[in-house]
Amino acid sequence: MAGWQRRVLTGLDALSARRRQMTDQLGLQSELMELVGERPRRLGDLVEATSLPAAARAYAVHLPWHRRLAVDLARPLGDDSWIYPVGRL
Amino acid sequence: MDGDVADGREDVICPVQDLSGVPALASVPVRGFTWRARQRHRAGLQYLLATGRMHGFESLAERRLLLALDFTGGVEEVLSQPFRLRFTTADGADDHTPDFLVLLPGTAVLMDVRPAHLVKEKDSVSSPPQRGRHLRPDGVTRWWRAGSAGC
Numbered sequence: 001m002a003g004w005q006r007r008v009l010t011g012l013d014a015l016s017a018r019r020r021q022m023t024d025q026l027g028l029q030s031e032l033m034e035l036v037g038e039r040p041r042r043l044g045d046l047v048e049a050t051s052l053p054a055a056a057r058a059y060a061v062h063l064p065w066h067r068r069l070a071v072d073l074a075r076p077l078g079d080d081s082w083i084y085p086v087g088r089l
Numbered sequence: 090m091d092g093d094v095a096d097g098r099e100d101v102i103c104p105v106q107d108l109s110g111v112p113a114l115a116s117v118p119v120r121g122f123t124w125r126a127r128q129r130h131r132a133g134l135q136y137l138l139a140t141g142r143m144h145g146f147e148s149l150a151e152r153r154l155l156l157a158l159d160f161t162g163g164v165e166e167v168l169s170q171p172f173r174l175r176f177t178t179a180d181g182a183d184d185h186t187p188d189f190l191v192l193l194p195g196t197a198v199l200m201d202v203r204p205a206h207l208v209k210e211k212d213s214v215s216s217p218p219q220r221g222r223h224l225r226p227d228g229v230t231r232w233w234r235a236g237s238a239g240c
Contacts, residue, residue: 012156019138
């Protein structure tokens with residue numbers, strides 16, 4: 001039996017869009033890490049809890065690719081996805 | 090190890106057991122990765138963050154594998170179609186070009202990618218002994234530690 005679940009590939013594709021190195025002059029990566037460090041949050045709620053949600057979403061997608069935040073790719077990736085601290089999925 | 094010069098490039102020919110001595114990083118893909126309208130397979134180039142450059146693929150299944158490899162991290166190098174394997178069976182001479190040679194820390198993995206429904210029984214002829222790792226994600230229908238193949 002061979003094959004990925006389609007949503008895994010879709011999730012990987014979405015994360016890959018923000019995999020390149022990004023500058024973070026507003027410190028949004030630290031904000032996201034601290035918020036998730038308190039407790040796991042849904043992606044939509046996490047982004048809204050930052051000081052600049054419009055920009056924070058890109059970093060919220062960037063960090064799981066680099067293993068600084070964790071997300072369960074077995075579930076469809078979206079605003080309802082739970083974002084976890086690394087090592088506590 | 091023999092070499093034939095053609096078009097300014099040198100073909101390196103060696104037994105499988107001597108593959109580890111071949112300068113793989115200086116090689117070029119066996120085939121190109123061009124694509125045109127109405128072509129049945131989708132070839133192209135995929136960027137890998139791990140290597141910082143583009144890598145050729147010949148199908149969307151191969152492209153997905155490259156993306157997954159990039160996500161796994163730890164990939165040191167990926168060579169598309171690294172060499173042509175020529176061999177003889179009871180049915181005569183044949184050859185096979187593996188899709189990828191993936192260099193990981195301390196090891197190398199040869200990968201062939203094909204949708205499961207396109208895998209035929211005769212494909213096992215060009216596969217080395219199934220020792221070591223043998224996983225089947227997506228269209229990766231056979232891969233093995235390069236050590237098993239003598240790389």
